[in-house]
Amino acid sequence: MKKLLTTILSLGVAASAALAADLSLTATKVSDQLDAINPDSAVWSKAKFATVVLYPQTAIEFNDKEANEANKDPKGKKAQVAAVHNGKEIALLVKWADGTKNVQGIKCTDTYSDGFAIQFAGTTKKSQPLPYVGMGSVGRPVVVHLQKATDKVYEPNGNKDVSTQINRQQTGFFGKELAEYDAKVASLANTDFERVFVGEGFRSLTEIKDKSVKSNAAMKYDNKGWIGTLARPLKDDYMNGAGTVAATIAVWDGAKHGRNGLKLLSSWIAINLEGQKANAAVVAEATEAPKGDAAKGKAAVEANGCAGCHQIDKSMPAGYMAPSLVNVGGYSTAAYLRESLIKPSAVVVPGFNRNAHSNTPWYNLEKGKRVSTMTDYSFLDKATIEDIVAYLKTLKAEVE
Ligand code: HEC
The missing domain is CATH 2.60.40.1190 (Immunoglobulin-like)
Known part of the structure; x- marks a missing residue:
């Protein structure tokens, strides 16, 4: 190892x-x-x-x-x-x-x-x-x-809900109580x-x-x-x-x-x-470092119409068809990217469903399960999949 x-x-x-x-x-x-x-x-x-x-x-x-x-x-x-x-x-x-x-x-x-x-x-x-x-x-x-x-915050009940119980607009009639309360919080704050x-x-x-x-x-x-x-x-x-x-x-x-x-x-x-x-x-x-060839992967991404749904680089509009891929290589493992291509419904990125975006849903509900609307690319040969994964791994922002 x-x-x-x-x-x-x-x-x-x-x-x-x-x-x-x-x-x-x-x-x-x-x-x-x-x-x-x-x-x-x-x-x-x-x-x-x-x-x-x-x-x-x-x-x-x-x-x-x-x-x-x-x-x-x-x-x-x-x-x-x-x-x-x-x-x-x-x-x-x-x-x-x-x-x-x-x-x-x-x-x-x-x-x-x-x-x-x-x-x-x-x-x-x-x-x-x-x-x-x-x-x-x-x-x-x-x-x-x-x-x-x-x-x-001072919250003796420990429920972390005190902020939702205070009406800050009520400064007139309850102004004095609020001021007293704030003073008490300042002295007892524990949460x-x-x-x-x-x-x-x-x-x-x-x-x-x-x-x-x-x-x-x-x-x-x-x-x-x-x-x-x-x-x-x-x-x-x-x-x-x-x-x-x-x-x-x-x-x-x-x-x-x-x-x-x-x-x-x-x-x-x-x-x-x-x-x-x-x-x-x-x-x-x-x-896992990608084993494929990123340059070939880029060509495969162009040939397979990924950009029809996805934003792949910043020059393209973000759109609503599918998640933006501009940083996907930064926070995703090679295994996840591979799975996204050959089993799109294994993980369905939460986006728009048919009720919210009838023309561009990211998933449909079939028998209560979320099913991705992405094309299943498992028909591509293994080498091409690996090339695409290698290319997707390069999609990420510059580092500060
Ligand atoms: C018909 C539209 C469509 C096409 C074409 C398409 N996708 Fe997708 N893709 C989606 C949708 C919708 C999702 C979100 C639902 C999901 O997770 O499957 C998605 C999700 C993904 C994800 C996961 C993104 C994330 O943020 O985790 C990756 C990676 C991805 N696609 C890559 C590709 C690649 C590479 C191609 C081309 C080979 C491609 N897609 C082609 C619609 C599409």
Whole structure:
């Protein structure tokens, strides 16, 4: 495995000069307690840092003029990532540049805040391909830890719902109560914005509120950038981290109105737990370098009418026929791209259904199942498929 990895990494370096886009990294084995870890914890000095590139998620276009304006021609961003584990818990640190600190205040819900999320592949009965990077897919669940930069809140009930109970317009009659309440919050603040979800596809995310996941996330703004940390059990009801943990990283920029699918996203990263036997299948999938010929793939994409539905480079209009592919190579594994071509309905990217866009649905419902409207390209020969995969892997934004 080691030899294979070295080969793959050197191939990646050769292909993109600066960085291998797909990564495996090692979570250093430590004996420290990790449940109360934060960006200042001493344990990070024992960790090895790796560079992971996060690419703009462009599959789904937002119906928001200001946000689209702020995200015109978005660039990829490098993040520094480190991981440690103690056999029971895993902790990750993500460090990324962000020149504008955007913190969501409890007093205003019309601002967007900076934030980050770490998504882990969830437990499944049989081993199978990694879930869709955009929040899982049917039968391939994910668990997502989301942390946003927010002002602290006083919420004795712990439900994180106090903001929806306060009517900020009522400054006249209730003005005094509000002022007293704010003063009390300032003195007692004890809750931050940390949430955990399980999902089997975009828009299927369900928040876990019963405290069955014992996680701890924190964010710190320092020197024109954020450091985010997360600790969680290696094993619980939602994931079973043994040998190798598969994770992706997302960051949101409040200044660019980032939220939901408007973010920067990494491809799957294989995090090997030091001292344990790596999961070869997960490592292979996360680090697979395309074997095909990208130039031939480009010609095959032109010959097979992909551009009739997809935006493939920025010079083409985005359209509504199908997801934009301009960054698909940045956040997708080769295995996912291959599957998209030969089994389009294995993962159906959530877009327009027939009710919303009768002429350009991304999927139809057949017997209650989502069926992709994309042409099934399994009729192409294997070499051509591999060439197309190699070409799709080159589709990604410049890196900042
Ligand atoms: C008839 C329209 C159509 C054509 C032609 C078409 N696609 Fe698609 N494609 C779609 C739709 C709709 C989706 C979203 C539903 C899904 O996931 O299958 C999609 C999804 C994809 C995805 C997944 C995108 C993501 O964001 O995860 C990839 C990759 C892709 N197509 C590549 C191609 C390539 C390469 C070709 C040409 C060989 C092609 N498509 C031809 C309609 C099309």
